[in-house]
Amino acid sequence: xxLKLVTNRKFMMNNVHEPIQNYLVMFRQERMIDYKGPxxxxxxxxxxxxxxxGILKFQATVLLYHDANTHVELWIEYMTVQSASKRKIxxxxxxxxxxxxxxxxxxxxxxxxxxxCNLAMTHVETLSLPDSIESLDAFHVxxxxxxxxxxxxxxxxxxxxxKRMGICPTYSSKLFVPAYSSDEVICGSAKxxxxxxxxxLSYRSSTNKCxxxxxxxxxxxxxSKRSDEDELLIQAIHRCNPVGKELIIVDTRPKVNAIANKAxxxxxxxxxxxxxxxxxxxxxxxIHVMRDSLNSLxxxxxxxxxxxEKYIRGINESGWLKHIQSVLQxxxxxxxxxxxxxNVLVHCSDGWDRTAQTCSLSSLxxxxxxxxxxxxxxxxxxxxxxxxxxxxxRHGFIKASSKEMSPIFLQFLECTWHxxxxxxxxxxxxxxxxxxxxxxxxxxxxxxxLGNCDKERxxxxxxxxxxxxxxxxxxxxxxxxxxxxxxxESSIFLRPDLSPQCFQLWKEMYCRWDxxxxxxQAFEDARQHIRMQLVRSWKRLKAAKEHLKILRAGxxxxxxxxxxxxSELSIDFANPVYACANALTKQLFTVVCISVSLSTEKSVGxxxxxxxx
Numbered sequence: 206x207x208l209k210l211v212t213n214r215k216f217m218m219n220n221v222h223e224p225i226q227n228y229l230v231m232f233r234q235e236r237m238i239d240y241k242g243p244x245x246x247x248x249x250x251x252x253x254x255x256x257x258x259g260i261l262k263f264q265a266t267v268l269l270y271h272d273a274n275t276h277v278e279l280w281i282e283y284m285t286v287q288s289a290s291k292r293k294i295x296x297x298x299x300x301x302x303x304x305x306x307x308x309x310x311x312x313x314x315x316x317x318x319x320x321x322c323n324l325a326m327t328h329v330e331t332l333s334l335p336d337s338i339e340s341l342d343a344f345h346v347x348x349x350x351x352x353x354x355x356x357x358x359x360x361x362x363x364x365x366x367x368k369r370m371g372i373c374p375t376y377s378s379k380l381f382v383p384a385y386s387s388d389e390v391i392c393g394s395a396k397x398x399x400x401x402x403x404x405x406l407s408y409r410s411s412t413n414k415c416x417x418x419x420x421x422x423x424x425x426x427x428x429s430k431r432s433d434e435d436e437l438l439i440q441a442i443h444r445c446n447p448v449g450k451e452l453i454i455v456d457t458r459p460k461v462n463a464i465a466n467k468a469x470x471x472x473x474x475x476x477x478x479x480x481x482x483x484x485x486x487x488x489x490x491x492i493h494v495m496r497d498s499l500n501s502l503x504x505x506x507x508x509x510x511x512x513x514e515k516y517i518r519g520i521n522e523s524g525w526l527k528h529i530q531s532v533l534q535x536x537x538x539x540x541x542x543x544x545x546x547x548n549v550l551v552h553c554s555d556g557w558d559r560t561a562q563t564c565s566l567s568s569l570x571x572x573x574x575x576x577x578x579x580x581x582x583x584x585x586x587x588x589x590x591x592x593x594x595x596x597x598x599r600h601g602f603i604k605a606s607s608k609e610m611s612p613i614f615l616q617f618l619e620c621t622w623h624x625x626x627x628x629x630x631x632x633x634x635x636x637x638x639x640x641x642x643x644x645x646x647x648x649x650x651x652x653x654x655l656g657n658c659d660k661e662r663x664x665x666x667x668x669x670x671x672x673x674x675x676x677x678x679x680x681x682x683x684x685x686x687x688x689x690x691x692x693x694e695s696s697i698f699l700r701p702d703l704s705p706q707c708f709q710l711w712k713e714m715y716c717r718w719d720x721x722x723x724x725x726q727a728f729e730d731a732r733q734h735i736r737m738q739l740v741r742s743w744k745r746l747k748a749a750k751e752h753l754k755i756l757r758a759g760x761x762x763x764x765x766x767x768x769x770x771x772s773e774l775s776i777d778f779a780n781p782v783y784a785c786a787n788a789l790t791k792q793l794f795t796v797v798c799i800s801v802s803l804s805t806e807k808s809v810g811x812x813x814x815x816x817x818x
Contacts, residue, residue, distance in 0.1 A: 244321050249277065250301065250313035252509045261314060263328045266342055268304075270314070281312065284341065284649040286333035287601065287610075289326050293319075302326055307600070307647045310718045311507045334604040338597065338656060341649040343671040350672070352680045357653065357673025360579065361586035381406035383441035390441070393434025397424055399471055402556045404438055407588065408568045414447045415543045419564050419592065421556035422456075422463070422471045429475040436478045439550065443481050446548045452482045453542045455551045457535055457559040460486040466554060487535040489559045490528060492599070492611035498524045499612045506715045526708045532559075533620050534703055536566035543571060544698065557594050558613045564588050566620055570699040573692075577633040578685060581621075582675050585642075589614065593658035602649060618643055619711055626709075627701050629687070630694035636713055638678070638685035643714070645674040691741070 242263075249257040249270060259272030270279040285306045294301050294315065300322035302314045316322040335341060382391060382405055395403040402421035409416045423435060443452040456463055456473050463473045463486060476484055490498075505511065505519030520526070542549045553559035565575075565588040574580040589596075596602075598609040618639045625632050625639075646654045652671025656662040678685065701707070710716075 244316070244325055246317055247321075247325075248315040249279065250315050255315060261325060263325075263332065268329065268332075279312065281306065282648065283329070283332040284602070285310075285647055286329060289329045289333075291322050291326055302329075304329060305503075305507075308644060308718075309503060309507070309715050334601070336604060338603060338661070338665055341602065341655065343650050343652045343655060343667070344665075350677055350680045353676055355676060355679035357675025357677070357679065358668045360673075360675050361583050361591075382438070383445055385444075386438055386441045390434045390437045393432060394438040397432035397435040398422070398556075399424065400555050402593075403435075404442060404550055407551070407564045407592075408571070410543050410571060413543070413546055415546060416442070416445055416548045417539060417543065417564055417567060418442055418548070418550045419556060419560050420550060420552045421560075422466060422552055422554055423474055424470055425467065425472040425475055426470040427467050427472075429472075431475050431478045439479055439482065442548055442550065446546070448546045450546045450548075452479075453547045453549045454479070454482055454484045455535070455539055455542075455549055455563070456484060456486045457489045457551065457553045457563055458486065459488045459490070462491065471554070485538075487531070487538070489531050489535055489553070489562075491554070492558060492609065492613065495528060495613065495616065496611045498528055499615070501525070503715065506710075520710060526705075526710070529616060529619055529623065530703055530705070530708060532562050532616055533566065533623065533701060535559075536563045536620070537570065537701065537703065539563055539567035540570040540698070543567070557592065558599075558611070561588050561592060561594050562613060562617050562620070565617060566624075569621065569624065570701075573631070573695040573697075576631055576695050578638065578678075578682060581634060581638075582678075589617075590653070590662075591659055595657040596646070596654045597657050597661075600647060600654075602655065614646065615643065619714070622711055622714075623708065624699055624701055625687075627707070628694070628697075628699055629689045630691040631697065631699060632687050632695070633690045634685050635687040640714060640717075641678060641685065642674070645677065651677065 244261045247259060247261040247270065248255045249259070249272070257270075257272035257275045257277045259270055259274075259277070262269040262271070266283060268279075268281040268283065270281075271277070281304065285308055286304055287307045288305045290303050290305075292301050292303070293299075299315055299317045300319050302316065302322050302325050304312045304314075306312075314325065316325065338344075382403075391403060395401045398404075399421035404418045404420040407417045407419045423432070424430060439452065439454075446452070454474060466472050473486075474482075474484055476482065501523035502520065502525040505516055505523065508516075508519075511519070539549050539551060551560050551564055565584050568584060568588070569575045569581075572580075575584045588594075594614065595609070596614070599611050599613055601610045622636055622639055625636060645651055649655070650672070651674035652662065652665070652667030653674040655667060655671070656665060662668075
């Protein structure tokens with residue numbers, strides 16, 4: 206998966222996203238087989254400079270470049286390659302092969318003749334787009350994962366998840382619909398919805414029992430057709446509302462797009478047949494607009510040399526952050542509808558892109574469980590995998606799927622990152638966790654994300670033939686813990702500020718290959734979080750001190766000895782009061798020590814004294 210820099214013929218991992226590197230090296234050791242003969246006298250281009258001249262080898266799963274003189278080696282996993290293109294530099298220099306990867310790296314090789322460049326490009330294009338899912342590495346090599354404490358295939362169970370929401374599995378183990386909907390109504394509704402994706406339960410609030418349901422667009426067409434069964438099922442969903450408020454139908458598309466779908470026999474609901482319902486359109490664009498927007502963004506981020514004015518203008522003109530804002534705004538509206546006591550039905554065109562984004566993000570805003578590591582995995586399994594997001598098509602794993610590529614899941618990860626920036630205490634995981642999920646997806650080393658739906662994954666028997674990405678993540682779960690996580694803060698409803706000034710480029714994702722190491726969290730941001738932790742710990746200690754005074758006063762009245770703070774005697778920490786004070790003191794001292802490690806402006810003693818005072 207990763208692009209490697211090797212010095213002195215020894216692997217140096219300092220420029221690689223560390224969590225997944227060891228697993229990939231094990232893959233390479235298993236599959237170091239030459240696929241095609243090497244091409245000699247290939248130059249490596251970085252920016253405007255030629256930094257090496259060596260041999261390019263095409264092995265079973267990796268493209269290997271080696272220069273014996275400078276001891277530079279590069280590894281490019283074929284499955285991370287998104288595109289390869291060539292251009293002529295000059296008659297004297299030759300032809301350049303530009304390889305752009307799905308993890309936002311760009312590598313350029315220079316060949317002396319056009320035939321060698323064409324040969325290399327053909328090999329890269331052939332090896333990066335296998336004919337079938339079962340040609341991917343996930344089905345062929347299974348290195349042992351160290352510290353494997355969790356079987357990733359067992360983390361998610363749809364019945365357990367809906368039981369957690371207070372839903373009893375009365376219909377089936379996979380789809381949840383109102384218990385009093387007949388089979389005829391359900392089948393009739395499925396026939397009236399695109400791809401047979403009928404309205405089913407996505408999330409149920411544990412506080413007010415309101416529900417988010419999801420589906421695809423109806424077959425209404427230019428004649429605004431109706432379906433008695435679909436209308437009955439929607440009314441059954443409305444009846445599930447404990448307070449009887451109107452059902453909100455959220456069409457995540459711009460209205461003009463929804464109207465255009467009527468020409469294809471689809472469209473949106475004819476509201477004459479849906480009583481106690483209200484239809485609201487939103488402005489999330491389709492997969493093609495999102496793909497073009499990301500390409501424009503990356504063109505700016507990966508430019509070899511660009512002025513600040515062009516850089517800022519390029520990011521703005523790409524529209525990427527505007528699309529992120531649109532997805533978050535729609536998700537926040539859905540969460541607000543739930544908080545106001547409405548049931549919500551969400552759909553887009555086929556119900557597997559924008560619907561997955563908004564249902565999962567609104568659930569993330571509403572339910573603190575999904576802000577834990579395990580909960581976020583369950584959220585992905587439920588909203589993206591079990592409900593059939595087309596991972597193979599959207600990420601171009603095989604030849605037939607490359608035309609429908611779009612960064613839908615990447616947008617979901619980035620929206621989560623923006624929430625994490627605004628609510629740093631509410632998430633158990635950090636940004637490194639999100640980047641690792643992204644890299645596991647594109648590595649094709651795990652069966653978790655292969656296929657377009659559960660049916661394809663079961664047909665390929667991925668559970669027994671491949672590793673789960675979650676198994677790998679849990680083997681390194683300590684790397685993904687957010688130190689600033691506060692379970693009490695996590696219980697709040699997340700209402701992000703969606704003002705334009707609150708959005709920024711995710712440099713850790715898109716610009717992480719600009720230097721030899723990943724960008725770290727901004728120093729001032731880290732210090733601010735430390736201050737927040739110190740203030741919270743100080744308030745807790747103050748409250749504990751006041752509580753001790755009250756207990757001491759009561760004990761003196763009852764002639765019970767309570768030691769003072771200066772008493773030199775062993776304290777019984779089984780006493781809940783002392784246990785509480787001891788835990789708070791340890792927490793405070795941990796925060797102080799970490800703040801000292803992040804800041805050299807004050808000595809350890811000064812920081813401790815200031816915090817305790």
